[in-house]
Amino acid sequence: MQIIKKIGLFIFLMGLTIFTILPFVGEFKVTSATLDQIIMDKGIASEIFVQGMKKNVVGQEFHGMLSLSPQITQILETANAQHRENKEYKKVIYTGPHDMAATVGKASGTGFIVENKGLMWFLTFGLGILGSLLFIVPNIVLLGKKGIKNNGIYHANATNRGWIAWMVFVFLVSFYLVLYFRSEYAVNWTYLVDPISEFLSGNPAGHWFVYGFMYCTVMTVMAVRMYIKYRHNMYQMVRTTSVLFFQIVFAFLIPEIMVRLQMPYYDFKNAFPLDYDFFFQWNLKSLLNSGGIGLFILVWGIILTLVIVPVMVYFFGKRWYCSWVCGCGGLAETLGDPYRQHSSKSLFSWKVERWLVHGVLVFAVGMTLMTLYSFFTESGTVLGLKTQSVQNTYSLLIGAFFAGVIGTGFYPIFGNRVWCRFGCPLAAYLGFVQRFKSRFRITTNGGQCISCGNCSTYCEQGIDVRAYAQKGENIIRSSCVGCGICSAVCPRGVLKLENGPLKGRINPTEILLGNDVDLMDLVNKK
Amino acid sequence: MEHIVIIGNGISGITAARHIRKLSDKKITIISPESDYFFSRTALMYVYMGHMKFEHTQPYENWFWKKNRLNLVNAYVTKVDTANKTLKLKSSEDIKYDKLIIASGSKSNKFGWPGQDLKGVQGLYSKQDLELLEANAPNNEVCKRAVIVGGGLIGIELAEMLRSRDIPVTFLVRESSFWNGVLPEGESQMINEHILEHHIDLKLNTNLKEIISDENGWAKAVVTDKGETIQCTVVGLTAGVTPNIEFLKGSGIELGKGVKVNTFLETNIADVYAIGDCAEQHKAIGNRRPVEAVWYTGRMMGEVLAQTICGNKRAYKPGHWFNSAKFLDIEYQTYGWVFSGKSKNDQEQHFHWRHPVEKICVTIAFHKETKQFLGINTFGIRMRHEILDRWLTEKRNIDYVMEYLKDANFDPEFYAQYEEDIVSLYNSLYGANITPRKKSWKRIFSNT
Ligand SMILES: Cc1cc2nc3c(=O)[nH]c(=O)nc-3n(C[C@H](O)[C@H](O)[C@H](O)COP(=O)(O)OP(=O)(O)OC[C@H]3O[C@@H](n4cnc5c(N)ncnc54)[C@H](O)[C@@H]3O)c2cc1C
Ligand code: SF4
Ligand code: SF4
Numbered sequence: 001m002q003i004i005k006k007i008g009l010f011i012f013l014m015g016l017t018i019f020t021i022l023p024f025v026g027e028f029k030v031t032s033a034t035l036d037q038i039i040m041d042k043g044i045a046s047e048i049f050v051q052g053m054k055k056n057v058v059g060q061e062f063h064g065m066l067s068l069s070p071q072i073t074q075i076l077e078t079a080n081a082q083h084r085e086n087k088e089y090k091k092v093i094y095t096g097p098h099d100m101a102a103t104v105g106k107a108s109g110t111g112f113i114v115e116n117k118g119l120m121w122f123l124t125f126g127l128g129i130l131g132s133l134l135f136i137v138p139n140i141v142l143l144g145k146k147g148i149k150n151n152g153i154y155h156a157n158a159t160n161r162g163w164i165a166w167m168v169f170v171f172l173v174s175f176y177l178v179l180y181f182r183s184e185y186a187v188n189w190t191y192l193v194d195p196i197s198e199f200l201s202g203n204p205a206g207h208w209f210v211y212g213f214m215y216c217t218v219m220t221v222m223a224v225r226m227y228i229k230y231r232h233n234m235y236q237m238v239r240t241t242s243v244l245f246f247q248i249v250f251a252f253l254i255p256e257i258m259v260r261l262q263m264p265y266y267d268f269k270n271a272f273p274l275d276y277d278f279f280f281q282w283n284l285k286s287l288l289n290s291g292g293i294g295l296f297i298l299v300w301g302i303i304l305t306l307v308i309v310p311v312m313v314y315f316f317g318k319r320w321y322c323s324w325v326c327g328c329g330g331l332a333e334t335l336g337d338p339y340r341q342h343s344s345k346s347l348f349s350w351k352v353e354r355w356l357v358h359g360v361l362v363f364a365v366g367m368t369l370m371t372l373y374s375f376f377t378e379s380g381t382v383l384g385l386k387t388q389s390v391q392n393t394y395s396l397l398i399g400a401f402f403a404g405v406i407g408t409g410f411y412p413i414f415g416n417r418v419w420c421r422f423g424c425p426l427a428a429y430l431g432f433v434q435r436f437k438s439r440f441r442i443t444t445n446g447g448q449c450i451s452c453g454n455c456s457t458y459c460e461q462g463i464d465v466r467a468y469a470q471k472g473e474n475i476i477r478s479s480c481v482g483c484g485i486c487s488a489v490c491p492r493g494v495l496k497l498e499n500g501p502l503k504g505r506i507n508p509t510e511i512l513l514g515n516d517v518d519l520m521d522l523v524n525k526k
Numbered sequence: 527m528e529h530i531v532i533i534g535n536g537i538s539g540i541t542a543a544r545h546i547r548k549l550s551d552k553k554i555t556i557i558s559p560e561s562d563y564f565f566s567r568t569a570l571m572y573v574y575m576g577h578m579k580f581e582h583t584q585p586y587e588n589w590f591w592k593k594n595r596l597n598l599v600n601a602y603v604t605k606v607d608t609a610n611k612t613l614k615l616k617s618s619e620d621i622k623y624d625k626l627i628i629a630s631g632s633k634s635n636k637f638g639w640p641g642q643d644l645k646g647v648q649g650l651y652s653k654q655d656l657e658l659l660e661a662n663a664p665n666n667e668v669c670k671r672a673v674i675v676g677g678g679l680i681g682i683e684l685a686e687m688l689r690s691r692d693i694p695v696t697f698l699v700r701e702s703s704f705w706n707g708v709l710p711e712g713e714s715q716m717i718n719e720h721i722l723e724h725h726i727d728l729k730l731n732t733n734l735k736e737i738i739s740d741e742n743g744w745a746k747a748v749v750t751d752k753g754e755t756i757q758c759t760v761v762g763l764t765a766g767v768t769p770n771i772e773f774l775k776g777s778g779i780e781l782g783k784g785v786k787v788n789t790f791l792e793t794n795i796a797d798v799y800a801i802g803d804c805a806e807q808h809k810a811i812g813n814r815r816p817v818e819a820v821w822y823t824g825r826m827m828g829e830v831l832a833q834t835i836c837g838n839k840r841a842y843k844p845g846h847w848f849n850s851a852k853f854l855d856i857e858y859q860t861y862g863w864v865f866s867g868k869s870k871n872d873q874e875q876h877f878h879w880r881h882p883v884e885k886i887c888v889t890i891a892f893h894k895e896t897k898q899f900l901g902i903n904t905f906g907i908r909m910r911h912e913i914l915d916r917w918l919t920e921k922r923n924i925d926y927v928m929e930y931l932k933d934a935n936f937d938p939e940f941y942a943q944y945e946e947d948i949v950s951l952y953n954s955l956y957g958a959n960i961t962p963r964k965k966s967w968k969r970i971f972s973n974t
Contacts, residue, residue, distance in 0.1 A: 151576055153576050154577065232855075453582045492857070510548070512826075
């Protein structure tokens with residue numbers, strides 16, 4: 001069994017290595033037909049850019065994106081600088097230099113990778129999936145009898161912030177940086193999934209398709225790990241199945257298929273304000289121009305946020321979204337599960353959390369109000385602030401850095417819910433409802449707590465669950481995503497996630513059940 | 527300002543301190559040489575197993591103590607001078623007290639076995655024991671085999687710990703079946719099976735006779751009363767605990783097995799109290815033992831004594847007995863009294879249900895004639911403390927318990943439920959005709 005695991009690890013690392021090398025290799029040959037096509041598609045009016053491209057790029061062969069990309073970005077930036085200086089604003093190209101490099105690159109790849117997409121897919125994704133399954137599946141036997149299997153988590157390098165964890169950290173952060181800021185280096189990855197993308201939406205894959213596909217793959221493989229690890233716990237099994245389903249069907253398949261049907265790309269479960277650009281001008285315009293379906297999406301999006309989300313939180317707690325439906329939550333609960341113990345439980349981080357997460361909510365709502373104001377009044381500024389720049393700032397700081405680079409990249413160091421806990425504006429909103437008007441609570445079982453601390457240690461949201469349990473109090477916290485792990489790891493059966501009547505939900509206690517009844521009455525009821 | 531000094535920073539001492547602080551402004555000092563800060567003894571195993579780091583076993587952050595003006599002194603009390611109300615500390619200045627709370631806990635039993643003080647022989651009680659185990663048994667190369675002596679709760683925890691590092695374990699249990707002084711036969715039997723499933727070499731009906739030393743004073747083997755010699759590197763002595771009270775000898779405080787206290791937790795000397803594992807009631811309360819060495823009772827005594835110290839004199843009058851433990855993968859809870867075959871009287875009858883495949887079972891004790899519900903043990907099913915406590919108070923009969931059993935289930939959502947099976951077995955055994963009622967929130971919350 002151990003041997004199978006080792007072989008699996010080896011295969012996985014092979015796939016990962018090939019995947020990691022891809023951005024640096026490959027042949028690119030830009031033909032003048034390609035250039036013409038791009039000029040036409042993008043409506044490029046800059047003769048400087050076209051000249052530059054013809055002179056330095058067209059007809060030449062480039063080995064790897066590292067040599068092609070600097071050419072294109074430089075040509076584009078020079079052209080734009082020139083036009084701005086000459087005040088020829090019509091000629092300025094608004095496609096970002098790296099997006100331009102990606103577009104050109106995507107259309108110009110030649111050679112082995114492009115000609116062997118299937119094989120290359122197998123050598124990266126295929127080996128990755130195969131290897132990780134070989135690594136994970138033997139646990140059915142190796143973990144022994146079913147039950148909580150957290151042995152060695154704090155001894156293992158990978159799960160105790162050792163060098164492996166730091167390597168994973170560096171890898172994830174770099175991966176997100178490439179995705180968000182240097183998409184041209186993802187071009188080779190897009191070839192691998194072109195056949196899948198073409199099958200689904202009819203279009204070749206872009207780097208976000210790579211990301212979406214990878215997201216689903218990683219979640220599926222890590223869900224297998226969850227199924228094995230928590231096979232005694234039906235709540236975990238059902239919940240894992242649910243997030244996986246919503247990710248694959250709602251976040252991945254349906255939007256792609258909608259594109260094929262000439263509909264707008266839309267993830268029906270992605271609620272505003274997590275879906276922060278829902279009310280952005282371009283989105284509203286595109287929805288309004290898409291006929292019936294566009295209108296439906298618009299109405300659905302608004303009802304989802306204003307009605308469905310709070311009503312569901314009232315009945316089930318915010319868990320229905322955060323750990324049953326949401327994609328960010330889904331990744332956190334699968335890929336992130338091995339790192340859940342790293343969320344800080346200190347009072348200090350709780351303070352930071354409240355400031356940050358509510359700050360982001362205010363930011364998101366403020367930005368949206370500005371956007372709507374601008375949309376209806378057709379003015380670009382509100383109180384002297386440019387709507388566009390506020391949106392850009394949000395997209396960069398919150399959308400890209402917080403949710404992506406930090407949110408996922410920091411898993412191995414700060415735990416798997418950094419974004420959900422400190423950043424997600426939707427979580428903040430759901431949290432209000434959960435805290436003040438919801439049937440959900442984690443019931444503490446009378447006096448049974450032995451203060452061992454397993455619950456707090458494994459709470460991914462950094463809630464000091466024990467602090468409540470050892471006082472005999474129910475846990476009512478806005479940040480609880482209802483993952484159920486505190487209940488699972490408790491060795492004394494103290495915690496139960498449940499939905500019940502509002503009365504008695506919050507139960508401040510001084511003396512715990514089991515002691516003198518008169519004393520309990522005296523102290524607890526005063 | 528009155529100075530309250532507490533010897534021991536375990537659950538009982540700390541609970542008393544916290545509650546005294548809530549109720550008053552008295553000066554509070556807590557003394558212990560074991561650790562700077564309170565930690566959960568019950569969680570020691572998880573540190574060795576790598577589920578947690580030691581810091582995670584500390585229920586309060588380090589700033590908590592100062593903020594609540596609880597002075598912590600890391601020192602060992604060598605002598606209590608009750609005449610002068612002074613404590614002598616090892617390598618530290620004397621401390622004077624106005625009221626003294628002794629909460630010094632327990633220590634592992636040693637029954638005078640030959641070789642019990644060899645290197646590699648240890649108990650599992652303190653933080654230091656944990657550190658010693660880490661040194662003695664870091665992995666299965668250093669520790670080729672461990673022998674555990676004594677089949678109680680700490681013994682099985684130690685076995686689980688060592689197995690988590692793949693160290694071969696032999697488990698010597700004096701009884702004919704694991705913990706059958708406490709557990710009824712069926713349950714004890716199920717745990718025997720589970721121990722074997724975990725590849726622990728369980729030797730029932732077996733006593734330790736002697737531990738053999740190698741040339742360097744390390745344990746190298748044990749000899750059992752069956753004449754068997756078992757080679758090993760580590761010997762774990764887990765044959766129960768006794769109150770840790772040697773330092774009180776000659777202080778004038780009445781000692782028996784533990785520190786003798788009345789129901790108000792007062793000793794024979796004014797202003798000196800004892801709580802937790804180290805306290806011994808003059809007269810046992812109900813079915814309880816005079817010395818109760820469990821977490822919960824330590825906490826309860828702390829809660830009660832704080833009231834007394836703050837002017838609201840109260841007797842220690844615990845409610846219905848409850849307890850819990852985990853045997854490897856199987857959680858165990860108990861409410862009320864379910865006695866084992868050995869200690870049960872004729873009036874107590876047991877209804878036992880066991881799952882055909884899974885390691886899940888339930889035993890319900892009831893009075894033979896009146897059918898009054900006396901207690902329940904569950905393995906692999908969590909139960910709602912409030913409900914069972916209420917049923918015991920209301921002196922419900924077993925038919926009622928069966929009918930409303932679903933109200934008492936505390937398993938996580940989506941778990942398989944066994945009430946139907948349990949009740950149908952009960953019906954067929956006792957010719958009853960009970961249909962279990964659906965869980966009702968209204969009933970569950972009817973008291974609050
Ligand atoms: C491994 C293990 C697992 C357990 N699991 C459970 C469980 O699951 N459930 C349960 O109910 N119970 C469990 N118990 C029992 C429970 O931990 C004890 O009943 C409880 O900790 C006793 O608390 P206490 O405050 O009375 O004493 P302790 O926690 O023993 O604290 C006493 C403190 O006093 C200090 N002290 C002693 N003498 C002196 C002195 N002369 N000067 C200064 N300081 C002194 C000691 O160093 C110690 O720190 C377990 C015990 C162990 C060892
Ligand atoms: S409190 Fe429990 S259910 Fe809530 S997030 Fe933390 S571990 Fe999950
Ligand atoms: S895991 Fe359970 S017993 Fe341990 S501190 Fe949390 S609630 Fe208490």
